[in-house]
Amino acid sequence: MNIVNFTPLSALTGGLLIGLSVAIFFILNGRMIGISGIASDFLISKDNRIENLLFLVGLILGPLISNFTSSQEINMSISNSLILLITGGALVGFGTKLSDGCTSGHGISGISRFSLRSIIATITFMLVGILTVLITEIL
Amino acid sequence: MNKIVSLICGMIFGIGLVISEMINPEKVLGFLNIFRDWDPSLAFVMIGALIVSTPVFHLFKNKNKPLFSSNFSIPTNKQIGKKLIFGSVFFGAGWGLIGFCPGPAISSIALLNMSSAIFVVSMFIGFYIASKIN
Numbered sequence: 001m002n003i004v005n006f007t008p009l010s011a012l013t014g015g016l017l018i019g020l021s022v023a024i025f026f027i028l029n030g031r032m033i034g035i036s037g038i039a040s041d042f043l044i045s046k047d048n049r050i051e052n053l054l055f056l057v058g059l060i061l062g063p064l065i066s067n068f069t070s071s072q073e074i075n076m077s078i079s080n081s082l083i084l085l086i087t088g089g090a091l092v093g094f095g096t097k098l099s100d101g102c103t104s105g106h107g108i109s110g111i112s113r114f115s116l117r118s119i120i121a122t123i124t125f126m127l128v129g130i131l132t133v134l135i136t137e138i139l
Numbered sequence: 140m141n142k143i144v145s146l147i148c149g150m151i152f153g154i155g156l157v158i159s160e161m162i163n164p165e166k167v168l169g170f171l172n173i174f175r176d177w178d179p180s181l182a183f184v185m186i187g188a189l190i191v192s193t194p195v196f197h198l199f200k201n202k203n204k205p206l207f208s209s210n211f212s213i214p215t216n217k218q219i220g221k222k223l224i225f226g227s228v229f230f231g232a233g234w235g236l237i238g239f240c241p242g243p244a245i246s247s248i249a250l251l252n253m254s255s256a257i258f259v260v261s262m263f264i265g266f267y268i269a270s271k272i273n
Contacts, residue, residue, distance in 0.1 A: 004176040005169055007160065011180040014159020015187020021152040022188065023195035028144045030205030031212050032196070033152070035242040040266035054142050055149040056245055062153015063162065063249040074157055076247060077165040078254045079237055089244070089258040091233025093265020096241060098272070099226025100216065103240040104152075106227075107185060110214075112192040113200075117219050124224060125231035126171075132235025133171040 022108055032113070034105020035059070036096035095125075141207040153246045159184045162247050164238025171235055226269075 042052040096102040110118020169178030247255040
């Protein structure tokens with residue numbers, strides 16, 4: 001194993017902002033952020049629909065604001081295989097809805113609450129993610 | 140007021156995803172690739188977030204009510220069963236396949252990339268199917 005492309009400072013800074021967002025949302029609105037929950041509730045549930053929509057709009061505005069305030073270009077490199085994108089997207093949507101959380105809902109909000117359920121979910125999706133990357137590297 | 144808070148929190152979260160480069164699937168796959176060339180950055184994003192969110196949650200969870208809402212809404216489900224495990228396995232597989240989880244996928248729509256759009260539409264279809272099973 002070699003350590004490559006490691007950017008600890010920007011990772012920590014971005015992480016602090018994500019934590020700040022979770023903290024403000026909890027203190028002011030009383031809810032713990034989980035993006036899969038906010039997005040799927042927006043689709044399925046009438047409760048808090050406007051709040052959920054506005055959060056998602058803010059999430060999309062984030063990169064646009066960054067573009068205005070920073071000269072650094074946003075890099076994004078992603079698969080362009082239609083089959084992989086549809087399969088991956090469907091698995092992420094189905095799985096996070098079934099287990100009630102994703103990297104933010106279980107990985108950040110849940111672990112903040114010391115929820116055993118979220119700790120088990122986070123370990124599981126991380127291990128399966130690692131295994132999936134290993135398999136795709138071999139194939 | 141809580142609507143403005145939602146919008147602003149979404150923005151802060153999105154800017155965090157850009158600064159930490161978690162919006163880039165390649166960066167996330169670099170973290171999951173522990174056996175070859177490993178990029179530990181994602182772990183530092185989680186540490187950064189938890190340093191802030193953990194103390195704030197425990198300081199405020201027993202307060203009467205949040206500022207702009209009638210009550211705190213904290214998940215009460217403690218069940219560790221098939222749905223949690225299978226759901227996490229499916230999610231992990233999709234995450235490892237593309238390098239997108241829900242937050243970065245939605246945020247990346249701003250970059251007007253066709254792959255992001257296809258992923259996000261498929262993800263919403265996945266939400267819908269799972270909600271019908273529940």
